[in-house]
Amino acid sequence: ELIGAPGLDDVADLLVADLAGRAVVAHNARFDVGFLTQALGTRGLLDRGARVPRVCTMEWARYFMTTPSRRLTTCCEVAGVEIGRHHNALDDALAAAGLLRHYLSVGAQRGEEQVAWVRALIEARRFTGWHWDARRAQTGAERLTARTTPGTERARPEPESSGSRQ
Template identity: 45%
Template structure:
Protein backbone atom coordinates (compact mmCIF):
# COMPACT_ATOMS: atom_id res chain seq x y z
CA UNK A 1 0.00 0.00 0.00
CA UNK A 2 2.16 2.91 -1.17
CA UNK A 3 1.70 6.41 0.16
CA UNK A 4 -0.55 8.13 -2.37
CA UNK A 5 -0.83 11.77 -3.41
CA UNK A 6 -0.34 14.62 -0.99
CA UNK A 7 1.17 13.70 2.41
CA UNK A 8 -1.58 13.56 5.02
CA UNK A 9 0.38 14.86 7.99
CA UNK A 10 1.78 13.12 11.04
CA UNK A 11 1.04 9.93 12.94
CA UNK A 12 2.30 10.36 16.50
CA UNK A 13 2.68 6.96 18.14
CA UNK A 14 3.32 5.59 21.59
CA UNK A 15 3.67 1.98 22.68
CA UNK A 16 3.53 0.15 25.96
CA UNK A 17 5.61 -3.03 25.90
CA UNK A 18 6.49 -6.04 28.03
CA UNK A 19 10.09 -4.84 28.27
CA UNK A 20 12.80 -2.91 26.48
CA UNK A 21 14.13 -5.27 23.80
CA UNK A 22 12.17 -7.01 21.05
CA UNK A 23 15.26 -9.16 20.46
CA UNK A 24 14.60 -10.67 23.91
CA UNK A 25 11.02 -11.54 22.90
CA UNK A 26 9.53 -8.40 24.42
CA UNK A 27 6.26 -7.50 22.72
CA UNK A 28 3.88 -4.59 22.21
CA UNK A 29 0.87 -4.60 24.56
CA UNK A 30 -0.72 -1.23 23.80
CA UNK A 31 -0.63 1.18 20.85
CA UNK A 32 -1.80 4.80 20.75
CA UNK A 33 -1.82 6.87 17.56
CA UNK A 34 -2.70 10.56 17.21
CA UNK A 35 -3.09 12.08 13.74
CA UNK A 36 -2.03 15.67 13.11
CA UNK A 37 -2.38 17.54 9.86
CA UNK A 38 0.64 19.31 8.42
CA UNK A 39 -0.17 22.43 10.45
CA UNK A 40 -0.18 20.41 13.69
CA UNK A 41 -3.94 20.25 14.29
CA UNK A 42 -5.32 17.01 15.72
CA UNK A 43 -7.47 15.17 13.17
CA UNK A 44 -7.98 11.79 14.84
CA UNK A 45 -6.98 9.29 17.51
CA UNK A 46 -6.88 5.51 17.78
CA UNK A 47 -5.71 3.09 20.46
CA UNK A 48 -5.88 -0.59 21.27
CA UNK A 49 -4.55 -3.08 23.75
CA UNK A 50 -2.60 -5.96 22.20
CA UNK A 51 -2.38 -9.51 23.52
CA UNK A 52 1.35 -10.35 23.40
CA UNK A 53 0.93 -14.09 23.92
CA UNK A 54 3.33 -13.96 26.88
CA UNK A 55 3.61 -12.42 30.36
CA UNK A 56 3.12 -8.67 30.60
CA UNK A 57 6.46 -7.68 32.10
CA UNK A 58 6.66 -4.67 34.47
CA UNK A 59 2.98 -4.13 35.25
CA UNK A 60 3.91 -1.56 37.91
CA UNK A 61 5.04 0.71 35.05
CA UNK A 62 2.34 0.28 32.41
CA UNK A 63 -0.50 -0.80 34.73
CA UNK A 64 -1.90 -3.30 32.21
CA UNK A 65 -3.13 -6.57 33.71
CA UNK A 66 -3.86 -10.03 32.36
CA UNK A 67 -7.57 -9.28 32.74
CA UNK A 68 -7.13 -6.17 30.56
CA UNK A 69 -5.62 -8.06 27.63
CA UNK A 70 -7.57 -11.33 27.93
CA UNK A 71 -9.83 -10.40 25.01
CA UNK A 72 -7.42 -8.02 23.26
CA UNK A 73 -6.39 -8.81 19.68
CA UNK A 74 -2.99 -10.22 18.80
CA UNK A 75 -0.81 -7.88 16.75
CA UNK A 76 -1.50 -9.89 13.61
CA UNK A 77 -5.18 -9.06 13.93
CA UNK A 78 -4.60 -5.30 13.98
CA UNK A 79 -1.47 -4.99 11.80
CA UNK A 80 -3.52 -3.83 8.81
CA UNK A 81 -5.31 -1.21 10.92
CA UNK A 82 -1.98 0.09 12.21
CA UNK A 83 -0.45 0.22 8.72
CA UNK A 84 -3.49 2.07 7.39
CA UNK A 85 -3.16 4.69 10.13
CA UNK A 86 0.55 5.26 9.39
CA UNK A 87 0.37 5.19 5.59
CA UNK A 88 0.95 8.60 3.98
CA UNK A 89 2.11 10.18 7.24
CA UNK A 90 5.39 11.12 8.87
CA UNK A 91 5.70 8.90 11.95
CA UNK A 92 6.63 10.73 15.14
CA UNK A 93 7.19 9.67 18.74
CA UNK A 94 9.04 10.63 21.90
CA UNK A 95 12.02 8.26 21.59
CA UNK A 96 11.16 7.23 18.05
CA UNK A 97 13.97 4.64 17.76
CA UNK A 98 12.29 2.64 20.56
CA UNK A 99 8.77 2.79 19.15
CA UNK A 100 9.76 2.34 15.51
CA UNK A 101 12.01 -0.57 16.42
CA UNK A 102 9.26 -2.39 18.31
CA UNK A 103 6.63 -1.81 15.63
CA UNK A 104 9.02 -2.87 12.89
CA UNK A 105 9.77 -6.05 14.83
CA UNK A 106 6.05 -6.82 15.27
CA UNK A 107 5.43 -6.44 11.53
CA UNK A 108 8.55 -8.50 10.84
CA UNK A 109 7.21 -11.37 12.94
CA UNK A 110 4.34 -11.50 10.43
CA UNK A 111 6.73 -11.49 7.48
CA UNK A 112 5.79 -7.92 6.58
CA UNK A 113 8.23 -5.18 5.70
CA UNK A 114 7.47 -1.54 6.49
CA UNK A 115 9.13 1.84 5.87
CA UNK A 116 9.50 2.31 9.65
CA UNK A 117 12.89 3.85 10.31
CA UNK A 118 13.67 6.29 13.09
CA UNK A 119 15.72 8.37 10.67
CA UNK A 120 12.62 8.81 8.47
CA UNK A 121 10.45 10.24 11.25
CA UNK A 122 10.37 12.95 13.90
CA UNK A 123 11.64 12.14 17.39
CA UNK A 124 10.30 14.75 19.80
CA UNK A 125 12.92 13.68 22.34
CA UNK A 126 15.81 14.27 19.93
CA UNK A 127 14.37 17.59 18.71
CA UNK A 128 13.97 18.79 22.30
CA UNK A 129 17.66 19.74 22.24
CA UNK A 130 16.81 22.43 19.67
CA UNK A 131 13.34 23.49 20.77
CA UNK A 132 13.60 23.01 24.56
CA UNK A 133 17.29 23.66 25.27
CA UNK A 134 18.40 22.61 28.71
CA UNK A 135 15.28 20.55 29.42
CA UNK A 136 15.67 16.96 30.58
CA UNK A 137 14.78 14.56 27.76
CA UNK A 138 11.95 12.62 29.41
CA UNK A 139 8.43 13.06 28.06
CA UNK A 140 7.20 14.45 31.37
CA UNK A 141 10.03 16.98 31.64
CA UNK A 142 9.69 18.13 28.03
CA UNK A 143 5.93 18.52 28.44
CA UNK A 144 6.42 20.53 31.63
CA UNK A 145 8.88 22.85 29.89
CA UNK A 146 6.64 23.28 26.84
CA UNK A 147 3.42 23.71 28.81
CA UNK A 148 1.89 20.54 27.33
CA UNK A 149 -0.49 18.57 29.54
CA UNK A 150 0.38 14.95 30.31
CA UNK A 151 -2.43 13.01 31.94
CA UNK A 152 -2.22 9.25 32.40
CA UNK A 153 1.54 8.92 31.81
CA UNK A 154 2.49 5.40 30.62
CA UNK A 155 -0.86 4.91 28.94
CA UNK A 156 -0.22 4.71 25.19
CA UNK A 157 -2.86 7.16 23.97
CA UNK A 158 -2.13 9.65 26.76
CA UNK A 159 1.57 9.60 25.94
CA UNK A 160 0.87 9.86 22.19
CA UNK A 161 -1.32 12.91 22.88
CA UNK A 162 1.51 14.46 24.91
CA UNK A 163 4.10 13.78 22.19
CA UNK A 164 1.66 15.27 19.66
CA UNK A 165 1.47 18.36 21.86
CA UNK A 166 5.26 18.63 21.80
CA UNK A 167 5.28 18.28 18.02
CA UNK A 168 2.68 21.05 17.73
CA UNK A 169 4.85 23.21 20.01
CA UNK A 170 7.91 22.58 17.82
CA UNK A 171 5.96 23.37 14.64
CA UNK A 172 4.79 26.66 16.15
CA UNK A 173 8.32 27.62 17.19
CA UNK A 174 9.88 26.62 13.86
CA UNK A 175 7.28 28.16 11.58
CA UNK A 176 6.96 26.96 8.00
CA UNK A 177 8.62 25.15 6.47
CA UNK A 178 9.15 22.50 9.15
CA UNK A 179 12.84 21.65 9.64
CA UNK A 180 12.04 18.04 8.66
CA UNK A 181 10.29 19.05 5.40
CA UNK A 182 12.14 16.40 3.30
CA UNK A 183 10.54 13.68 5.44
CA UNK A 184 7.08 15.02 4.61
CA UNK A 185 7.73 14.65 0.89
CA UNK A 186 9.31 11.22 1.30
CA UNK A 187 6.13 9.62 2.66
CA UNK A 188 4.60 9.85 -0.83
CA UNK A 189 6.70 6.84 -1.84
CA UNK A 190 6.63 4.88 1.43
CA UNK A 191 5.11 1.41 0.92
CA UNK A 192 3.00 -0.01 3.75
CA UNK A 193 1.46 -3.49 3.76
CA UNK A 194 -2.17 -3.67 2.68
CA UNK A 195 -4.85 -4.31 5.30
CA UNK A 196 -5.31 -7.88 4.06
CA UNK A 197 -1.63 -8.86 4.36
CA UNK A 198 -0.07 -11.24 5.03
Protein backbone atom coordinates (compact mmCIF):
# COMPACT_ATOMS: atom_id res chain seq x y z
CA GLU A 1 0.00 0.00 0.00
CA LEU A 2 2.90 2.34 0.55
CA ILE A 3 4.59 1.92 -2.82
CA GLY A 4 4.47 5.31 -4.48
CA ALA A 5 2.79 6.92 -1.46
CA PRO A 6 4.02 10.29 -0.24
CA GLY A 7 6.30 10.08 2.80
CA LEU A 8 5.46 11.59 6.16
CA ASP A 9 7.62 14.62 5.42
CA ASP A 10 5.45 15.24 2.34
CA VAL A 11 2.14 15.19 4.22
CA ALA A 12 2.97 16.02 7.86
CA ASP A 13 1.80 19.63 7.61
CA LEU A 14 -1.47 18.49 6.03
CA LEU A 15 -1.93 15.91 8.78
CA VAL A 16 -1.39 18.51 11.51
CA ALA A 17 -3.72 20.99 9.80
CA ASP A 18 -6.39 18.27 9.70
CA LEU A 19 -5.83 17.31 13.35
CA ALA A 20 -6.17 20.89 14.64
CA GLY A 21 -9.39 21.21 16.60
CA ARG A 22 -10.02 17.46 16.59
CA ALA A 23 -9.42 14.59 18.98
CA VAL A 24 -7.52 11.52 17.79
CA VAL A 25 -9.71 8.42 18.15
CA ALA A 26 -7.79 5.15 18.37
CA HIS A 27 -7.84 1.78 20.08
CA ASN A 28 -4.94 1.80 22.53
CA ALA A 29 -4.49 5.50 21.79
CA ARG A 30 -1.46 5.82 24.06
CA PHE A 31 0.48 3.55 21.69
CA ASP A 32 -0.60 5.21 18.42
CA VAL A 33 -0.44 8.76 19.74
CA GLY A 34 3.05 8.05 21.09
CA PHE A 35 4.29 7.40 17.56
CA LEU A 36 2.42 10.42 16.24
CA THR A 37 3.82 12.67 18.97
CA GLN A 38 7.37 11.52 18.30
CA ALA A 39 7.11 11.84 14.52
CA LEU A 40 5.49 15.27 14.54
CA GLY A 41 7.46 16.62 17.48
CA THR A 42 10.82 15.92 15.83
CA ARG A 43 9.59 17.88 12.79
CA GLY A 44 8.64 20.89 14.93
CA LEU A 45 4.94 20.43 14.21
CA LEU A 46 3.94 19.68 17.80
CA ASP A 47 4.99 21.40 21.03
CA ARG A 48 7.42 19.38 23.11
CA GLY A 49 5.64 17.51 25.89
CA ALA A 50 2.20 18.33 24.49
CA ARG A 51 -0.62 15.90 25.27
CA VAL A 52 -2.46 15.32 22.01
CA PRO A 53 -6.25 15.34 22.55
CA ARG A 54 -7.47 11.76 22.26
CA VAL A 55 -10.26 9.27 22.81
CA CYS A 56 -9.16 5.70 23.49
CA THR A 57 -11.76 3.14 22.47
CA MET A 58 -9.84 0.48 24.40
CA GLU A 59 -10.18 2.44 27.66
CA TRP A 60 -13.83 3.22 26.95
CA ALA A 61 -14.59 -0.49 26.39
CA ARG A 62 -14.76 -1.10 30.14
CA TYR A 63 -17.67 1.35 30.43
CA PHE A 64 -19.66 0.42 27.34
CA MET A 65 -19.37 -3.36 26.96
CA THR A 66 -18.77 -6.60 28.77
CA THR A 67 -16.00 -8.48 27.05
CA PRO A 68 -13.34 -11.00 28.08
CA SER A 69 -10.64 -8.82 26.56
CA ARG A 70 -10.25 -5.24 25.40
CA ARG A 71 -8.39 -6.22 22.23
CA LEU A 72 -9.63 -4.44 19.11
CA THR A 73 -10.81 -7.65 17.45
CA THR A 74 -12.72 -8.75 20.55
CA CYS A 75 -14.36 -5.35 21.10
CA CYS A 76 -15.38 -5.18 17.44
CA GLU A 77 -16.87 -8.67 17.59
CA VAL A 78 -18.91 -7.84 20.70
CA ALA A 79 -20.07 -4.50 19.25
CA GLY A 80 -20.85 -5.90 15.81
CA VAL A 81 -18.26 -3.66 14.14
CA GLU A 82 -16.54 -4.95 11.01
CA ILE A 83 -12.77 -4.81 11.32
CA GLY A 84 -11.40 -5.70 7.90
CA ARG A 85 -7.68 -6.48 7.95
CA HIS A 86 -6.42 -6.36 11.53
CA HIS A 87 -3.25 -4.31 12.03
CA ASN A 88 -3.90 -2.43 8.79
CA ALA A 89 -3.82 1.27 9.69
CA LEU A 90 -6.91 2.28 7.71
CA ASP A 91 -8.99 -0.73 8.74
CA ASP A 92 -8.00 -0.34 12.41
CA ALA A 93 -8.92 3.37 12.27
CA LEU A 94 -12.31 2.57 10.73
CA ALA A 95 -12.86 -0.08 13.40
CA ALA A 96 -12.05 2.43 16.18
CA ALA A 97 -14.52 4.87 14.62
CA GLY A 98 -17.13 2.10 14.56
CA LEU A 99 -16.49 1.38 18.23
CA LEU A 100 -16.87 5.06 19.08
CA ARG A 101 -20.23 5.13 17.26
CA HIS A 102 -21.26 2.03 19.22
CA TYR A 103 -20.22 3.57 22.56
CA LEU A 104 -22.10 6.79 21.83
CA SER A 105 -25.18 4.77 20.91
CA VAL A 106 -24.95 2.68 24.09
CA GLY A 107 -24.54 5.84 26.15
CA ALA A 108 -27.57 7.43 24.49
CA GLN A 109 -29.66 4.30 25.14
CA ARG A 110 -28.68 4.48 28.81
CA GLY A 111 -29.64 8.15 28.91
CA GLU A 112 -26.09 9.07 29.90
CA GLU A 113 -24.45 12.34 29.05
CA GLN A 114 -21.42 11.91 26.83
CA VAL A 115 -19.22 13.78 29.30
CA ALA A 116 -15.96 12.11 28.27
CA TRP A 117 -16.62 12.75 24.56
CA VAL A 118 -17.59 16.37 25.16
CA ARG A 119 -14.51 16.81 27.35
CA ALA A 120 -12.29 15.42 24.56
CA LEU A 121 -13.85 17.79 22.00
CA ILE A 122 -13.40 20.81 24.28
CA GLU A 123 -9.79 19.79 24.92
CA ALA A 124 -9.21 19.42 21.18
CA ARG A 125 -10.67 22.83 20.37
CA ARG A 126 -8.54 24.50 23.04
CA PHE A 127 -5.33 22.67 22.13
CA THR A 128 -2.74 25.04 20.67
CA GLY A 129 0.25 22.71 20.39
CA TRP A 130 0.02 22.11 16.63
CA HIS A 131 2.19 24.10 14.18
CA TRP A 132 2.10 23.76 10.40
CA ASP A 133 2.95 25.55 7.17
CA ALA A 134 -0.17 26.14 5.05
CA ARG A 135 1.78 25.99 1.78
CA ARG A 136 3.32 22.62 2.63
CA ALA A 137 -0.12 21.38 3.75
CA GLN A 138 -1.57 22.35 0.36
CA THR A 139 1.28 20.58 -1.46
CA GLY A 140 0.63 17.47 0.66
CA ALA A 141 -3.07 17.61 -0.22
CA GLU A 142 -2.23 17.83 -3.92
CA ARG A 143 0.06 14.81 -3.68
CA LEU A 144 -2.61 12.75 -1.95
CA THR A 145 -5.29 13.88 -4.42
CA ALA A 146 -3.10 12.82 -7.35
CA ARG A 147 -2.57 9.45 -5.70
CA THR A 148 -6.29 8.77 -5.20
CA THR A 149 -7.67 10.27 -8.41
CA PRO A 150 -9.15 7.68 -10.81
CA GLY A 151 -6.60 6.64 -13.37
CA THR A 152 -3.68 7.04 -10.97
CA GLU A 153 -2.35 4.76 -8.25
CA ARG A 154 -4.94 3.24 -5.93
CA ALA A 155 -4.93 4.44 -2.33
CA ARG A 156 -6.02 0.99 -1.21
CA PRO A 157 -5.05 -1.98 -3.39
CA GLU A 158 -7.33 -4.90 -4.08
CA PRO A 159 -6.56 -8.05 -2.07
CA GLU A 160 -4.03 -10.30 -3.74
CA SER A 161 -5.38 -13.29 -5.58
CA SER A 162 -4.53 -16.74 -4.32
CA GLY A 163 -2.40 -17.30 -7.42
CA SER A 164 1.37 -17.03 -7.56
CA ARG A 165 3.16 -13.70 -7.26
CA GLN A 166 5.03 -12.36 -10.22
